[in-house]
Amino acid sequence: MLTFDAVCKQRGTHTILSDISFEARPGRVTGFLGPNGAGKSSTLRILLGLDRATSGTALVSGTPYRRLSAPLRTVGSMLDGSGAHRSRVARDHLGWVARSNGIPRRRVAETLELVGLAESARTRVGQFSLGMGQRLGIAAALLGEPGMLVLDEPVNGLDPEGIRWIRGLLRGHANDGGTVLLSSHLMSEVAEIADDLVVIAGGRVVASGPVATVTAGYASLEDAFFGLTGDPKGAGR
Structure with a gap:
């Protein structure tokens, strides 16, 4: 389980995150949504030990990421591409x-084969398309056969076949008892795969729970997102 408990982040006088609390549970895909600048990346960076919270905790099965002896065997992640x-070359990177x-x-x-890059194992990353780079980042996340996956915009640059593939991969991981925390701007993809949702805006959690609960009273997840985050262009209740 991934657990965030009252995570706050200050940078000077600016509040980045305020009292972020939620869980991503085994057997579930948790969609993590928010506008640009809402604090999604900061939250994930704190979880993965790339930044420090001013207060509160972000834990991987009850342990800070920095204390895991072989973290990639416990949680696989992809932030900012590959x-x-x-x-x-891809093989040497992995x-x-x-x-x-x-x-x-x-x-x-095994992992290059799994993500569809076996024939590109000896290709330099600089020659990869955006979608191939995404697949390489996903390969690195899967390398240690972790029980938990934390992925930021994993379908960015993927073609329709690739999007369908990652959807099946993440759904299968959760169905096998794994934990998936997925950040994405593509509402249709999140609606397709997520069991639970966490929506943040202005560094605060504005809604969380099962998809049906968060979207109750809205015509779609997209409408719920705009309504909950206060976007004037979005449809309200």
Whole structure:
């Protein structure tokens, strides 16, 4: 389980996050939604030990990410694309990621096959399309066979076949008892796959719960999103 308990983040006099509290549970896909600048990336960065909260806790199965001995075996993540240097070939990028967490080398080939990049294993990342880069980032997240996945905009740059593939991958992971925390701007994709929703605006949680609960009284998830986040262009209740 991924647990956020009263997470606050101040940067000088500016409040980035205020009392962020929610859970992403096993067997569920949790959609994490909010406008640009709402605090989604800051929340995920704090969870993954890339930033520190001013107060509150963000825990991975009750433990701070920084204290996990081999974090990629517990939680796989993708923020800001593949994270690979453009001069590296895909196989070598995943190779050093595997070594850093004591993951068997065989997982490199297995994971490249899983994400559809087996034929591009020796291709430099700088030659990848945006969609191929996304697949490589997802491969790195899956490398340690983690029970939990944290993905930020995983379908960005994917073609329709790729979007359908990632949808099935994440749904299957949750159906097998895994935890998925998914941040995306594509409402149709979140509506298709999510079991639970967390919506933030202005650094605060404005709604959370099962999809049916959060969207009750709205015609669609998109309408709910605009109504809950206060966008004047959105449809209200």
